[in-house]
Amino acid sequence: MNFCSHCGAPVRLAIPAGDDRLRYLCDRCGTIHYQNPRIVAGTLPLIDDRVLLCRRAISPRDGYWTLPAGFMENGETTEQAARRETREEAGAELTELSLYTLIDLPHIHQVYMIFIGRLAGDFSAGPESREVRLFEESAIPWESLAFPTIERTLRHFFDDRRRELPPGAERFSLHVGSFERWQAPARPD
Amino acid sequence: MNFCSHCGAPVRLAIPAGDDRLRYLCDRCGTIHYQNPRIVAGTLPLIDDRVLLCRRAISPRDGYWTLPAGFMENGETTEQAARRETREEAGAELTELSLYTLIDLPHIHQVYMIFIGRLAGDFSAGPESREVRLFEESAIPWESLAFPTIERTLRHFFDDRRRELPPGAERFSLHVGSFERWQAPARPD
Ligand SMILES: [Zn+2]
Numbered sequence: 497m498n499f500c501s502h503c504g505a506p507v508r509l510a511i512p513a514g515d516d517r518l519r520y521l522c523d524r525c526g527t528i529h530y531q532n533p534r535i536v537a538g539t540l541p542l543i544d545d546r547v548l549l550c551r552r553a554i555s556p557r558d559g560y561w562t563l564p565a566g567f568m569e570n571g572e573t574t575e576q577a578a579r580r581e582t583r584e585e586a587g588a589e590l591t592e593l594s595l596y597t598l599i600d601l602p603h604i605h606q607v608y609m610i611f612i613g614r615l616a617g618d619f620s621a622g623p624e625s626r627e628v629r630l631f632e633e634s635a636i637p638w639e640s641l642a643f644p645t646i647e648r649t650l651r652h653f654f655d656d657r658r659r660e661l662p663p664g665a666e667r668f669s670l671h672v673g674s675f676e677r678w679q680a681p682a683r684p685d
Numbered sequence: 686m687n688f689c690s691h692c693g694a695p696v697r698l699a700i701p702a703g704d705d706r707l708r709y710l711c712d713r714c715g716t717i718h719y720q721n722p723r724i725v726a727g728t729l730p731l732i733d734d735r736v737l738l739c740r741r742a743i744s745p746r747d748g749y750w751t752l753p754a755g756f757m758e759n760g761e762t763t764e765q766a767a768r769r770e771t772r773e774e775a776g777a778e779l780t781e782l783s784l785y786t787l788i789d790l791p792h793i794h795q796v797y798m799i800f801i802g803r804l805a806g807d808f809s810a811g812p813e814s815r816e817v818r819l820f821e822e823s824a825i826p827w828e829s830l831a832f833p834t835i836e837r838t839l840r841h842f843f844d845d846r847r848r849e850l851p852p853g854a855e856r857f858s859l860h861v862g863s864f865e866r867w868q869a870p871a872r873p874d
């Protein structure tokens with residue numbers, strides 16, 4: 497940030513009175529420009545014991561596999577955002593959505609929220625996907641997943657599927673976690 | 686938004702190529718300025734059957750009662766944000782936090798995330814609170830709560846407390862919901 501989005505004057509970084517963090521301040525109009533984390537909303541679409549993954553056609557991580565997910569927009573709910581991303585990237589609709597993983601990425605100012613749901617009908621690759629495919633656990637391309645949030649969500653899912661449950665317990669209840677930082681694995685061939 | 690925060694040129698509202706929403710565009714440097722919802726992180730602090738509430742000393746809803754909560758900052762996790770707000774507004778620390786309500790407010794571009802936890806030690810009003818107090822259910826000032834997200838979280842809590850549970854079931858598991866819009870109740874005397 498270089499200029500005030502309200503009045504166009506140059507901004508400077510300083511700690512406002514009564515605050516304890518650096519903010520972009522405008523000396524001309526007095527606006528304090530706060531910056532906040534963004535939500536990445538997505539889904540884990542299921543059909544029986546198979547999971548839908550999309551192979552990315554865009555940067556970052558072009559060519560790697562991911563769950564349908566993207567930045568939540570103003571004016572929608574988290575579930576609406578997750579459904580929209582699933583429609584855009586995988587041409588798919590889901591039923592029985594529930595929140596499944598919530599993963600904080602404080603170093604890049606993101607919060608992932610992945611909903612689990614049942615695939616309803618057909619699917620097809622959108623413009624941001626090279627291909628969309630269903631995978632059994634044994635076929636998941638673990639070495640070619642786009643983001644660690646996706647790997648963690650898939651690991652929770654297969655663990656939860658295998659778990660013995662007391663009667664009445666919910667199989668896919670919420671997992672909350674975070675990554676403080678991560679390294680991208682090497683590019684797949 | 687009137688000016689580009691990157692180069693300082695005036696922006697205009699238009700739908701970018703390949704997009705389907707109005708965005709602020711900069712014709713000089715080509716930046717598309719996306720705007721995204723913000724997370725409000727907070728807590729429901731408990732001690733036995735009592736709940737801690739703060740009476741607001743700031744606008745909006747000055748004088749009304751709320752749970753400690755505020756905008757999540759860059760560089761922190763949702764739980765860290767909830768703990769920080771509880772420290773700032775109520776001088777309180779919590780143990781055993783878990784996510785309890787997630788409430789979308791799409792009309793004002795906010796997502797509330799309230800964690801439930803046990804109050805550890807003392808508490809005291811911070812600069813944004815007139816007073817901080819513990820309430821039993823019968824004493825909750827329902828007519829003087831600051832926000833509908835706070836009322837809904839408290840209603841879930843007292844309902845969940847009363848509920849008969851199968852053995853092994855978790856008492857305070859996540860509630861997900863939304864408000865499409867709301868009206869502020871009349872100001873208390
Ligand atoms: Zn300004």
Ligand SMILES: [Zn+2]
Pocket residue numbers: 689690691692693694711712713714715716
């Ligand atoms: Zn510009």
